[in-house]
Amino acid sequence: MLRLPEDLRAAFKEPFGPLYTDAERLLADAGTPVVAVGDVVTYHLREAGHPPDVAVVDGQTKREAVSEEIRRALSDPESRRDVANPAGALTDELAACLREALLADGPVTVVVDGEEDLAVLPAVVAAPPGASVVYGQPDEGMVLVTVTDETKAEMRSLLARMDGDSEAFVAALET
Structure with a gap:
């Protein structure tokens, strides 16, 4: 398990990609598969007629x-x-669970008992290049992270700064 140290919390204040307030506009720019992290984001994508390939929800906003x-x-x-x-x-x-969901045939909803806020990091690392990870920026909209070698490296770097065995964690995502 990895834990977020207090001094790393500030790294999550700014969005990791462009901010959208319209799900249809976001979906027009999104690649596949689409991974949604958050209940409200998942809801908006479904309402726009495009259920995410993987949704990570916890019943909270x-x-x-x-x-x-x-x-x-x-x-x-x-x-x-x-x-x-x-x-x-x-x-x-x-x-x-994220790794398995990305390999599944058909949409998968990962229901978290606890909190899913940090799932953006492993979702980007596990997703294939060209995929999109979408998450909510509270009171602002939805953030679209396009999975590239650069965004994967950024998320690996953040995971490496967390407390715990980040090398084993990342290895499990990439196998």
């Missing part, structure tokens, strides 16, 4: 339960995987 409308809209995934992942951490279980 801004540390509060999502609205009943969003909860209902996300309650019927085609394929669901449950995983534990505490706040401020990334578990080996989440890493393995």
Whole structure:
């Protein structure tokens, strides 16, 4: 397991890609597969008619339960995987689940018991070049991260600064 040290929290304040307020415009710029991290982002992509290939949700937004409308809209995934992942951490279980979900035939929803906020990092590392990882920037919109060698290197660098065995964590994502 990796844990986010206090001195690394500031690295997550600025978005890792362009910010969108319109899901259809974001989807026009997105590659495939699309990985959504967050309940509200997943909801907006589904409402735009494009369920993400992988969705990582935890039933929360801004540390509060999502609205009943969003909860209902996300309650019927085609394929669901449950995983534990505490706040401020990334578990080996989440890493393995993301890797498997990206290899699955058809959409997969990863339901996190805990918190999914940091899942953007392993999602970018695990996804193939050209993929898109979308996550919410609270009160601003959706961030689109295009998976490239550069964004993978940036996420690996952030993972390396976390407490724990980041080399083993990254190796598990890339196998």
